[in-house]
Amino acid sequence: MKRKIYPLEHIEKYLMIDVFVIIVLVFNVFFKKDTIHWGIKVGFLLLFVASYYVGLWYRDWRLLVASLVGFSLLLTFGIYAGNWVLLYGFVFADLLGRAHRMAIMIVGMAGIIAMFVLFSWINAGSPFAFISTLELLFMVAQLVVPVVVYTRGKANILKEKLAVANAQLERYIQEEERNRIARDLHDTLGQTLTMIKLKSELTMRLVEKNPEKAKHELHDILNTSRYALKQVRELVTDMKFISLKKEMELSKDILQNAGIELVVKDEGAMLPLSNVAETMLALSVREAITNIIKHSLADQCTITPYVETEYYCIQVSDNGHGNLRQGEGNGLHTMKERMTMLQGDMYMMASPGQGTVITLKVPLISNGRV
Template sequence: MARKQFRFFPQKFGFFPYIWLIYLVFPILNLQGYSGFKLMAGYALVLLFLVTYRQLYWTEGKPYSAWLGLQMLIIVVLFIGFSPFNLYMAFFTSNFIGWYTDSRSFGRALTIFTALLASMFLLSLVRYQSMDILFMLPFLMMMLVTPFGIRSINRRRSLERELDEAKERIKEMVKREERMRIARDLHDTMGHTLSLITLKSQLVEKLVLKNPERAQAEAREIERTSRAALRQVRELVSEMRAVSVAEELAGAEEMLRSAEIALEVEGEVALPGVSDLTQNILSLCIKEGVTNIVKHSHADWCRISITMTAGEVQIAVEDNGIGVEACGSESADRRDGNGMKGMGERLALIDGSLTLAQRPGGGTRLTVVIPRVVKDGKDGETA
């Protein structure tokens, strides 16, 4: 069984928790001038404060409140027993109070915190009887306001996350509903027709020796029925919603923005005169190209160029990343992986082609070319 890797802070917070550790230098500096047992006790309290700081990133519920209470207690002890300037450590606690999502817990923690700050400030005025203590007052006000700002930011992030999840659920529901509609339409459209063809085929088999003329007539009827069924299927497929290039570019922009990659789009995104089937295939190619950029390129810029001429449509997806030649084993994935192979197979349906090459100046360029006039198929229908 694999061991879980130890982490000092949750990975989702990045370097943010480590930046706050810089401020622990100040309570350590405030311990200078002490010696013996008191100095060791001071170092122990700062170390315990560090433990509470770490645990508050990992816990929730009652344990979270317990660690937060212990942190407040350590600040009080360091304030009374060592230096009044240890009161600035309350900025740590102020930040963590803002993490409460429950209004009652937030209000209770903020009330206790406010009472402690007020008590320590008044105590410092009485003990030191110096106007220098008044310089703490603006910082105390900031400590009391900070929890509201932190809570507002966390609430907004939570709402954005819920909105993204809701969007994904809606997309899945739309896809499921579309599949169910197609299944119902296919059943209603084709069920009766296929049953009729089956019965007529059985009848032809019986009549082929007894009554050849009638058998031929029934065979012609089967042909007419099958052609009608083929037209119905094509009409059904044509009604299926295809993703246009313009819609896919909007999705690509959202994906690249999430990966902190800037996007430039050049050309006519509407592709007038290009069929829905062709636009759907081009959209899938753009999606695959953008996904490869996000996964492999290490780029911070991407450009999608659309060029239309009298004879063809060309779409180029390029980036300023490390380039396909520098990807090592990933290069083979980008050139010969299932995604590239699938793109080639889809483009072959509309006589299109693709190339993946190193971009001049660094990066990768994926080029997709399709003819604007598609050859007729054997059955006389347009491909």
């Protein structure tokens, strides 16, 4: 998969702050009066940015190593440049709060304490001389930051998990409702249509032999057809309509919570679909999105609606590992059944290491509806 320059999930909140902090650090390093050689300053800045960049991308032991290296750099450079350098410990304190394990955060916080104690020891001759200065406030603040960030991150994760669980529960309930309606279609409407078929075959045989009897059978077929139409209306009324547009909006939120970017390519206006067709398409898109979250390990999903000859198509693709296989309990069979019910089709193309593409197709008719 592609490696981005900056974590996508942090761009909105942190990018401008990080750029500002680096610019201010560069300014202070080069424009504050001191006797430090410019080559040492450049080396300090490069190592600092490298440590920060490693900590920005990783949440495991590499974050801890990067933070400890960063604190060591600040301590060393601060001995010659002044205690203002220690303020940049906030950069790594914030990163420590994003660690996956509390142990990493605690060891990193010990590094913050060590940085201030050693600085005080070297500069003032006592490891605790900083207690009577503003450096104590800086240290306490840097110790509080990772705790606050860690707690807030855990709360956000729980909130996201709850939102995903609620969405999945809602989808499960709606799916059960779809299954109930499908059973009703089979048990009621299927029986009625079978009766119409049998009576039609009987009428064809009676047309020449017994026209009066055939006429009577035609009246029965007409009444049975009206009853079938009434059954369809009742079932459609029971079926809660699901908007394809709203389903895509919901999918964007769920994918974002899972750390996956959604791109919707609008290749022309969406054609008007019947409520049943749009609902079935929306449910199939939902199933495809669920598969991406559960199985793909992707960081990007693309939905592309388009028209192909006599079909309205929706293509759902991802850039994951591409190891999805049909018939393994991943809902592909259900999607195909829905499309078949609409006289459409569903097919999948999976390329290991390149991702999976699922295409949903429903037929168009002359008036632009399915």
